[in-house]
Amino acid sequence: MERFEKHIFVCLNEREAGHPKGCCKSKGGEDVFRAFRKQLADLGLKERFKVSKAGCLASCENGVTIVVYPEGIWYRGVVVENVEQIIDEHFLRNTPIEALRLFPKHAEDIENDRVAVDAGVA
Template identity: 45%
Template sequence: MSIGYDIHVFVCENERPEDHPRGSCSRRGGRQIRRWFKEAMSHEGLTEKTRVNKSGCLAHCESGPIVVIYPQGVWYRPETQEDVVEIVQSHLLRGRVVEHLLLENKDEETP
């Protein structure tokens, strides 16, 4: 029996004051994003070898909420429950990166 997890999903839930210029992932929905990951992962039977945890600041506050998946080191910026389900079904189940939800691709869309 191995210990640990094959895949680890970190969701930023860092909190800052409401008026902080960089904002915070927590105020932008980080907690709800983590809940959605837990629900979707449980629904897909992924909880034995895949873990989701909250994290502190991941240094992309202006773009939050931020998610990083290890060991691949893939950074996402999900905004909706549908985004989270897509990441779980595509990335976690099939190993396919969800290009349009990547942090760098979402940042390019921001006006």
């Protein structure tokens, strides 16, 4: 099997009703997951991009949360209507959608900042 260009994890964590953080599943996680699967299949892209269900991504208060690898880009508040845009802009054009980003920097940038702080450079 060849490596996928991108691997998308959609949080489907489920908490008890009334939990203060809520949960991605009750915020439409299943619908978002199915929309990714359908759109990738309809566009003939399922051999290039893989979507998987994820357990807790520890960010349900921002849900539906997804994370895209290999970049390590996290999106928050994703709804079905965002799926086409994410596929078109991020997956096909390699341009992350800043308005949906959970963290403003790539994971690599965050790690570089941490290393600089630890070294007393920043």
